[in-house]
Each structure stands twice: as C-alpha cells, then as structure tokens.
Amino acid sequence: MENFNYHRPATVLAAAAMLKKSKDGKYMGGGHTLLPTMKQGLAAPTDIIDLTAIKNFGGIKVSKSIVTIKAGTTHMEVAASKDIKKAIPALAEMAGKIGGVHVRHKGTIGGSIANADPAADYPSACLGLGATIETNKRKIEADKFFTGMFETALKAGEIITAVHFPIPKKSAHQKFPNPASRYALTGVFLSQDGKGKVRVGVTGAAASAFRATEIEAALTKDFSAKSASSVKIAAKGLMSDMHATAAYRAHLVSVLAGRAAAAAK
Amino acid sequence: MSVVKMKLNGKAVNGDVEARTLLVDFIRQNLGMTGTHVGCDTSQCGACVVHVNGKAIKSCTILAVACESADVTTVEGLAKGGDLHAMQAAFKEHHGLQCGFCTPGMIMSAIDIVKRNGKNVSEDVIRRELSGNICRCTGYHNIVKAVQAGAANM
Ligand SMILES: Cc1cc2nc3c(=O)[nH]c(=O)nc-3n(C[C@H](O)[C@H](O)[C@H](O)COP(=O)(O)OP(=O)(O)OC[C@H]3O[C@@H](n4cnc5c(N)ncnc54)[C@H](O)[C@@H]3O)c2cc1C
Numbered sequence: 001m002e003n004f005n006y007h008r009p010a011t012v013l014a015a016a017a018m019l020k021k022s023k024d025g026k027y028m029g030g031g032h033t034l035l036p037t038m039k040q041g042l043a044a045p046t047d048i049i050d051l052t053a054i055k056n057f058g059g060i061k062v063s064k065s066i067v068t069i070k071a072g073t074t075h076m077e078v079a080a081s082k083d084i085k086k087a088i089p090a091l092a093e094m095a096g097k098i099g100g101v102h103v104r105h106k107g108t109i110g111g112s113i114a115n116a117d118p119a120a121d122y123p124s125a126c127l128g129l130g131a132t133i134e135t136n137k138r139k140i141e142a143d144k145f146f147t148g149m150f151e152t153a154l155k156a157g158e159i160i161t162a163v164h165f166p167i168p169k170k171s172a173h174q175k176f177p178n179p180a181s182r183y184a185l186t187g188v189f190l191s192q193d194g195k196g197k198v199r200v201g202v203t204g205a206a207a208s209a210f211r212a213t214e215i216e217a218a219l220t221k222d223f224s225a226k227s228a229s230s231v232k233i234a235a236k237g238l239m240s241d242m243h244a245t246a247a248y249r250a251h252l253v254s255v256l257a258g259r260a261a262a263a264a265k
Numbered sequence: 266m267s268v269v270k271m272k273l274n275g276k277a278v279n280g281d282v283e284a285r286t287l288l289v290d291f292i293r294q295n296l297g298m299t300g301t302h303v304g305c306d307t308s309q310c311g312a313c314v315v316h317v318n319g320k321a322i323k324s325c326t327i328l329a330v331a332c333e334s335a336d337v338t339t340v341e342g343l344a345k346g347g348d349l350h351a352m353q354a355a356f357k358e359h360h361g362l363q364c365g366f367c368t369p370g371m372i373m374s375a376i377d378i379v380k381r382n383g384k385n386v387s388e389d390v391i392r393r394e395l396s397g398n399i400c401r402c403t404g405y406h407n408i409v410k411a412v413q414a415g416a417a418n419m
C-alpha cells in the first residue's frame with residue numbers, strides 16, 4: 001500500500017476543505033472498501049480524510065414517517081437498533097446480513113452508498129424504500145443516485161451526511177449471498193406503502209442496483225409470492241461472471257422477489 | 266513518520282508509524298507481539314481479529330494512526346497469569362484447533378459474540394457470527410462446540 005497524508009477533521013466543512021486542497025485525496029468512512037482496495041494497489045490516494053472523528057456524523061433518528069440514518073452509522077448499529085427494528089424491520093435485518101461481524105463493526109452506510117458496489121446491499125434498500133440521500137450540498141432521490149458500476153450522482157468532494165428512509169406499510173429483504181464473499185450474488189428489497197405502491201430494489205444482478213419495474217407492476221395488482229415469482233426478468237443487460245450467469249441472476253430476481261413478498265411485514 | 270499512542274492489553278504503548286501502517290503491523294512489527302495473525306490480504310479471513318474499544322475488528326483493515334488513544338486487546342491480553350481465559354481453555358478442551366493459525370482470531374471473535382449475545386448463545390448464532398473467520402483445518406464443528414462451552418464458562 002502506498003503511503004499518504006492522513007487527516008482527521010472534526011467537521012464536515014473542514015473535511016471538504018481538506019479534500020479540495022489535496023492532490024488526489026479520498027474520504028474514509030469505515031475503510032472496509034477503501035483499505036482493501038488500497039492494499040491491492042487498485043487505489044493510491046495522496047491523502048486520506050478520515051470522517052470518523054466528525055462530531056455527530058453517526059446516529060439514528062426515527063420519526064413517525066421517516067427513519068434517518070446518519071452517514072457514519074455502522075452496519076452493526078443499524079442491525080442492532082430497536083427503533084429501526086420496529087419501524088422498518090427488513091432494513092435492520094439487511095444490515096445484519098452485510099459481511100461478517102467485523103465488517104459490520106466498521107463499515108458505514110455513507111461509505112457503502114458512496115461506493116455503489118454492484119453487489120452491495122444498501123443500494124437495494126435505498127431503491128426499494130425510495131430513500132433520499134442527503135449530502136453537504138443537497139438532497140438526491142435514490143432513483144437518481146445510482147448511475148452505474150461504482151458510479152453515483154455525487155460530485156467531486158461531495159460528502160453524504162445522512163440517508164432518509166420513508167417508513168413503508170410492509171417490507172422485506174432477501175439475499176442470496178455469494179458463499180465466498182458474503183456480498184449479494186443477487187439481493188431484493190421490496191416495500192409497499194400505505195397507498196399500495198410497491199417498490200422493488202435489486203442489487204448484485206446488474207452493473208448498478210435497479211428497480212424491477214415489471215415485478216412492481218405485478219405486485220401492485222396482486223401482492224403475493226406467486227405474482228412476483230412468475231414475472232420473467234430478461235437476462236439481457238445483467239451481469240455474467242465466474243459466480244453466476246446473467247440468466248441465473250435473472251431467475252434469482254424473481255425467486256427472491258417471490259420470497260420477499262411472502263415474508264413482507 | 267508520526268508517533269501513535271494507545272493502550273494495549275492494559276499497558277500504555279507507543280511507536281513510530283507511517284500513515285499507511287496497519288494496526289496489525291504496528292502490533293506485530295513495532296511491538297513484536299505475534300499472537301495476532303495475518304492470513305490474507307483481502308480482509309476476509311479473520312486471523313487478525315482484535316478488540317478495539319471493546320469491539321471485534323480486523324486489525325488488517327484499520328490504520329494504526331486511526332487507533333490513537335484507543336483501547337486494544339489482543340489474544341495475549343486474555344490469560345491472567347498462568348490461567349487461560351475461559352474461551353482459550355474451551356478451545357483446548359474441545360480440540361477447537363488443529364494448526365492453530367486461525368485460533369487467535371476465532372477466540373477474539375468468540376468473546377465478542379458472547380459479549381453481545383450472552384452466555385446461552387445458540388449454535389445457530391455462533392455459526393452465523395463466525396462467518397468472518399475462516400479455518401482451513403477443523404471443519405468448524407469443534408470450534409462451534411468450544412465457543413458454546415467457553416460461553417457458558419465466561
Ligand atoms: C470481507 C468483507 C465483506 C463484505 N461484505 C459485504 C456485503 O455482504 N454487503 C455489502 O453491502 N457490503 C459488504 N462489504 C463492504 C462493506 O459494507 C463496506 O464497509 C462498505 O461498502 C463501505 O463502507 P465504509 O464505511 O467502509 O467505506 P470506505 O471504505 O471508508 O469508503 C468507501 C468509498 O466511499 C467514500 N466515502 C466513504 N464515506 C463517505 C461519505 N460519507 N460521503 C462520501 N463518500 C464517502 C470513500 O471515499 C470511498 O471511495 C464487505 C466488506 C468486506 C471487507
């Protein structure tokens with residue numbers, strides 16, 4: 001791993017200024033994507049701006065209609081939160097399935113979403129719940145946030161500060177973990193709001209997380225496992241790799257959506 | 266180079282590190298304590314697990330400089346005098362190891378599991394929560410048995 005300058009700002013403002021001043025700096029949340037990437041020599045930033053000492057950068061707030069998770073909140077904190085378990089149980093459950101315990105003790109929601117790994121779990125929850133991502137500059141709807149493989153709508157230097165999840169009537173998460181990495185080979189997060197509107201977020205299947213609109217339509221008409229699992233998803237445009245073909249992933253999307261519809265609460 | 270200070274197994278320690286020095290390298294190379302192992306370079310195996318401020322984490326995936334003033338416990342910090350920690354004793358008793366390479370990480374993770382889930386932690390939870398620790402030898406059955414027995418004695 002190449003050496004770098006290490007900074008530990010106390011405010012978001014100072015962090016943004018440090019990144020601007022650096023030659024090729026990077027923010028660090030839990031470091032559980034960034035450090036492995038640097039160890040492999042795939043990234044060599046000149047400066048690391050560690051966000052974890054920023055005051056109030058983490059934390060969970062649940063109101064009547066919204067769950068707000070601040071960017072620095074770890075996966076373990078989300079998985080263990082009594083308030084989230086009550087408001088959106090599937091979200092706490094999903095966070096509890098990210099990696100192993102040690103990954104959950106360090107990895108943060110802000111880092112996961114900013115990184116937008118095609119197999120990461122949070123992007124499916126953001127799309128499946130219709131979240132809003134708040135940064136130091138603006139608010140971005142999840143539907144406009146995930147733009148490609150490791151690509152997001154974030155501009156250079158923009159810092160995620162919080163994610164707001166509307167509380168649905170019911171929701172569920174289903175994940176088929178890659179047995180080696182525990183990342184999602186494919187994962188589905190679905191929800192239904194008070195008006196009957198259904199959202200289905202899918203991760204792991206394509207270069208970027210996406211909404212399975214055909215399944216959403218089917219579930220809006222008839223909210224049942226069979227209705228979701230009988231939708232045929234086109235394999236075209238999905239990922240094929242050593243772990244699974246595009247056709248296998250397409251099949252997984254409908255199967256997992258069916259299981260999620262059955263489990264939704 | 267800069268000086269980093271922390272508490273390790275109850276004692277104040279410090280050393281010169283580069284920004285890129287990982288906590289595990291500080292522990293093994295600066296301090297010469299080799300109980301904490303390195304089994305991979307992809308943050309997947311868990312041989313390097315230590316506790317930082319009471320939480321089990323992978324010491325290969327955290328910077329030493331980020332542990333300034335932290336309270337760190339390694340496997341060497343568990344035994345009291347000549348007496349093994351209940352979890353160490355359980356691994357010995359139940360043959361929870363063969364080559365022993367994964368063992369320090371397994372034991373540090375196991376203690377963290379018991380801390381969060383209590384003495385009566387179920388086999389299912391133990392298996393799920395050990396998913397970040399990989400063993401090439403044992404086939405896990407005796408590790409799980411050891412953790413359950415160690416939990417009861419903690
Ligand atoms: C063994 C292992 C297994 C894993 N399994 C899973 C899994 O099953 N599912 C899953 O979803 N993930 C998994 N992960 C990834 C893990 O969840 C990471 O923690 C997460 O993807 C990145 O979060 P982080 O806080 O560690 O970010 P970092 O690694 O610190 O940063 C990642 C990227 O985001 C940027 N960044 C960080 N915080 C912010 C912010 N607030 N604003 C803007 N940019 C920011 C950084 O500059 C960097 O580019 C796994 C990781 C490991 C090592």
Ligand code: FES
Nearest residue numbers: 304310311313325
């Ligand atoms: S050495 Fe393998 S996870 Fe740390």
Ligand code: FES
Nearest residue numbers: 363367400401402
């Ligand atoms: S005992 Fe050999 S790796 Fe676990």
